[in-house]
Amino acid sequence: MRTSNDPDGPNVVTRPGRRSAPLSWPVVIFWLVGITAALAVTGVVLSRETRLAPFLVFLPTLIAGRGTVRQTAVAAAWTTLVIIGALLRSPVETGAAYVSVIAFAVILSGLSLAQAVQRVRREGEIVRLRSAAAALQRQILHPFPLVTDELVVHGLYEPVEEDNQVGGDVYEVVATPFGSRVFIADVQGKGLPAISAAFAVLNSFREAALTEPTLTAVVNALENSVLRHNSFAVHAGEHERFVTALVLNVGSGTKVQAIDCGHVPPFLLDGERPGRVSLGEASVPLGLASLDPEPRTVRSFELPQGATLLLCTDGVTEARSPSGDFFPLEERLVSLGDVPPDDVARTLRNELQQHTRGRLTDDTALLVLRRKPVLPTQSAPGD
Incomplete structure (x- = not known):
């Protein structure tokens, strides 16, 4: 996988922690x-x-x-x-x-x-605290765009700035022998313990994505990672946490495999009817598999060549206006059809700021996946 070093396109769109503006x-x-x-x-x-x-x-x-x-x-x-x-x-x-x-x-x-x-x-x-968290995020999360054989991924991650409410949103895109594997997750709670859990599950995904042949095995590895982290947390006197996550496998064909662990589903931006991708009933979040006797199910959906897919955390879907209205993401998808993929995240961020009057109360994580078009095979001279 290749990543961009463009300073204008960092993975963490973050600002330093801020003090309340002092009186002059x-x-x-x-x-x-x-x-x-x-x-x-x-x-x-x-x-x-x-x-x-x-x-x-x-x-x-x-x-x-x-x-x-x-x-x-x-x-x-x-x-x-x-x-x-x-x-x-x-x-x-x-x-x-x-x-x-x-x-x-x-x-x-x-x-x-x-x-x-x-x-x-x-x-x-x-x-x-916020400076330390931002430094950790910059070191561990890769900058956009993320490029694999199948995908070009743009996006942003902007942590909330209020008080000590640093969050645990993470993402990753890994090029593997099995295709491009995509991960976006949101850890329950806030603060450095949430970041610790997020980094634990992120590192587990990076390892499992490269070694496990099936998406189910990848998610099982993530489940075990959260359980181990919770075990250490209990011994340290901290709370156990669960993690909502969406894991995708994008191969060379048009089919995409997905396992939804209680996360916000993906949204298709292309076509006459852009909107939510139906993955059926979501599985339980990571760390809670023991509460559900049914195993997590792999779902499939079509992502044609050149199509665009949007992944996000609930910091987007649950953003509220001053009057308490949720951000109407699905309504805004229609207007995003003509926006270039590398501008979708920036456009949505501006709309979120307008909707909330600049008072976002949760982390904002967005991934915009563009499936690479298949280039025609060139014939060798003399064929």
């Missing part, structure tokens, strides 16, 4: 001065300057939610000084009340600083 200093100063001035004017109008001044103690808490530690410290110092100045200008009736107001301001300012420190540290950990 002009915004912080506007809040401090603006709210202080508003309370001062209100106090003058109501003749209650001293009674309104303690409301400023909540300013550092507001800044701590989005600002830096330094901005929170400035807000805390500003608030404390303004309250002390207000009390000196218009003293309260008793010294105990004076001390109580100052003590409350200092304590709340300290808690705000602690909140800011904890938030910044947590966001830094999330950034490091």
Whole structure:
């Protein structure tokens, strides 16, 4: 199998983990001065300057939610000084009340600083986690396009960016003596444990695809891989996981063999009626074979020369709009018929962004398989 080294076509369309956008200093100063001035004017109008001044103690808490530690410290110092100045200008009736107001301001300012420190540290950990996950994905998943004797495969993988929700979507295309074998999977759950399970089953597929003569034997190897990983996970105090997967074998003929282990079925983009490929009832996900007495069944469908097939994870089919509507993938397939295969993934990603208003909540993995047309055999000179 050959892969592209084109920097504009990486397999992982990922961005670094991101911190929440910090407040700018002009915004912080506007809040401090603006709210202080508003309370001062209100106090003058109501003749209650001293009674309104303690409301400023909540300013550092507001800044701590989005600002830096330094901005929170400035807000805390500003608030404390303004309250002390207000009390000196218009003293309260008793010294105990004076001390109580100052003590409350200092304590709340300290808690705000602690909140800011904890938030910044947590966001830094999330950034490091996402950077490590993205680095692992870049090293283990091959870049597009993936090329075999039978297929040219374009696509993308874009992990979700929110918090620490790194996912376990993986894919692979392997050229084997038995044809081109294609694998796309989604591990239950999120985080580094999910990535660990995904890489375990991915490596198992790479080995089994090259050595096992039948697709059933490949999937059995994947099942055993998930069971072994779950066994190690239990000993390490982690949760067992299952894996939804779709495994294909594309030979030189027009027939494609497929085993669907609880995954999103493939979609045909060509023809008058593009849409979902019928594979019958899906088998149970990998890791759950003991729950189903029926063995996994190999299904077959036609993929003519030059036809295009779309594989994806549920991050595509279950993407929701702000109103809660699912992404209408099957409706969009009609408009994708005229899109070049190398642009299908990019087009769908843009449509997903529009549908969700840029708020994707799950990993997005897409494979666009184009079966190579059979070239006419050239006759030797003099024949």
